Amino acid sequence: MIENIALTELIDKYLGGELKPEEKAAFEKRLATETALSEQVTLHRQITASFKSSGRASLLAMLEEEDAKMPAYQEVTEEENKPEAKVIAFNNRSRQMYYWAAAVILLLLVPFIFIIRNNTAPDRLAGKYFKPYGNEWVPANGDTADLSTKAMKHYEEKNYAMALSALEKMLGSDEAEVQFYKGNSHLALNHPQDAITCFAAVLNMPANKYTEEAQWYLALSYIKAEDKAKAKDLLNTIVEVENHPFHKDATELLKKL
Amino acid sequence: MFDASVIQEIKNGNESKLTSVYRAYRDEFISWAIRNYQCPEEHAKDVYQVTIVIFYENIMSGKLVSLQSSVKTYIFGIGKNKLLEYQASLRKQQNFQEAFIREPMEEEIPEEKEEVYAMLEAAMQELGEPCKTLLQLSYYKNYSTDEIASALNYKSTDSAKTQKYKCLVRLKKIVQQQASPFRE
Numbered sequence: 001m002i003e004n005i006a007l008t009e010l011i012d013k014y015l016g017g018e019l020k021p022e023e024k025a026a027f028e029k030r031l032a033t034e035t036a037l038s039e040q041v042t043l044h045r046q047i048t049a050s051f052k053s054s055g056r057a058s059l060l061a062m063l064e065e066e067d068a069k070m071p072a073y074q075e076v077t078e079e080e081n082k083p084e085a086k087v088i089a090f091n092n093r094s095r096q097m098y099y100w101a102a103a104v105i106l107l108l109l110v111p112f113i114f115i116i117r118n119n120t121a122p123d124r125l126a127g128k129y130f131k132p133y134g135n136e137w138v139p140a141n142g143d144t145a146d147l148s149t150k151a152m153k154h155y156e157e158k159n160y161a162m163a164l165s166a167l168e169k170m171l172g173s174d175e176a177e178v179q180f181y182k183g184n185s186h187l188a189l190n191h192p193q194d195a196i197t198c199f200a201a202v203l204n205m206p207a208n209k210y211t212e213e214a215q216w217y218l219a220l221s222y223i224k225a226e227d228k229a230k231a232k233d234l235l236n237t238i239v240e241v242e243n244h245p246f247h248k249d250a251t252e253l254l255k256k257l
Numbered sequence: 258m259f260d261a262s263v264i265q266e267i268k269n270g271n272e273s274k275l276t277s278v279y280r281a282y283r284d285e286f287i288s289w290a291i292r293n294y295q296c297p298e299e300h301a302k303d304v305y306q307v308t309i310v311i312f313y314e315n316i317m318s319g320k321l322v323s324l325q326s327s328v329k330t331y332i333f334g335i336g337k338n339k340l341l342e343y344q345a346s347l348r349k350q351q352n353f354q355e356a357f358i359r360e361p362m363e364e365e366i367p368e369e370k371e372e373v374y375a376m377l378e379a380a381m382q383e384l385g386e387p388c389k390t391l392l393q394l395s396y397y398k399n400y401s402t403d404e405i406a407s408a409l410n411y412k413s414t415d416s417a418k419t420q421k422y423k424c425l426v427r428l429k430k431i432v433q434q435q436a437s438p439f440r441e
Contacts, residue, residue, distance in 0.1 A: 005422045043429055045365050048396045050377040052361035055397025056310055063306045066276045076288040159277055
């Protein structure tokens with residue numbers, strides 16, 4: 001068998017282009033005369049090719065699966081892509097014309113600016129205030145410690161879909177943490193309804209480390225879900241508590257709603 | 258995202274890094290493809306997935322070890338070529354991803370394709386685990402026998418080598434048991 005293993009390795013090296021020129025020449029000489037060897041090489045070549053094809057197919061399937069967990073595609077404009085604006089040099093005459101053109105455009109835009117200010121898309125507003133909560137989970141020792149560490153690693157890497165699937169497996173333990181970080185992951189993935197369910201669950205539990213935070217994130221979820229009334233109620237509750245960790249943010253956001 | 262560590266981690270088998278890369282540039286890539294190559298959104302996504310697979314293959318084969326530019330620039334560079342190939346595939350009325358999957362086999366099996374593809378696929382199905390994973394690691398992911406031993410918990414490199422050989426023999430036997438155009 002050892003000889004056969006060595007022959008397999010030789011074929012692998014030949015097909016992988018890893019043989020030295022003299023080794024390659026000697027091997028090809030054998031191929032020309034040994035029909036059985038030549039057939040072996042052909043079959044080996046076809047088998048490796050089919051593994052490459054099936055490898056591609058499974059990787060594409062994995063990416064498609066990942067894609068299904070992502071928020072729907074949103075257009076990214078060319079401007080958003082450009083890190084720096086281009087600098088254009090003007091002579092005096094064209095600079096003057098440029099100022100006039102800019103003034104006219106600005107005047108035309110004034111009514112629209114007012115409209116936009118008064119109708120800030122709630123979704124965008126919530127997005128502006130939403131920052132996924134930092135990882136403050138100290139896992140309890142036990143069977144689920146590994147799972148929570150794994151979930152939070154994905155969470156910290158902003159891999160929210162993976163974090164969610166790990167968190168789903170943890171229900172029944174560390175309820176407040178699981179629901180709170182699930183809510184954050186849903187919100188990051190733009191699933192406000194699911195986020196609402198999770199944060200509401202935290203608030204239904206006896207007061208815990210995440211109660212105040214869950215109020216704030218629940219308010220943001222309501223804004224994203226375009227339920228302004230409930231969002232305002234919650235924000236008012238937060239504003240009433242002077243030392244609430246989100247007191248300042250809630251006051252500011254309330255004015256903009 | 259630190260580009261150098263991304264490449265190293267993917268090379269070490271951390272596939273979640275690859276999906277992070279996929280997530281990071283998907284929307285930007287699709288927007289760019291729609292804008293510059295008149296590629297519909299759904300097709301742009303297909304091309305992007307193929308681009309990420311090539312990025313992965315280049316890392317695993319050792320072709321991409323470090324980058325002069327960013328991961329993003331590199332990916333968009335591959336993507337540009339793939340978008341041109343996509344446009345050509347439209348003229349040939351081919352499914353872009355299917356053609357990409359079959360490309361390695363097309364190179365090796367120029368004739369009697371369908372029959373041979375079907376037979377090889379059936380043989381791989383019949384092969385079962387752990388052989389399928391082992392040979393996949395070796396022939397698609399370019400793992401060395403050392404790396405296979407550690408990924409699949411074999412006691413030593415030698416036992417991984419023996420196991421690989423046994424799996425190959427088994428697969429060849431399955432293929433040869435079928436009515437085979439190979440033996441002609």
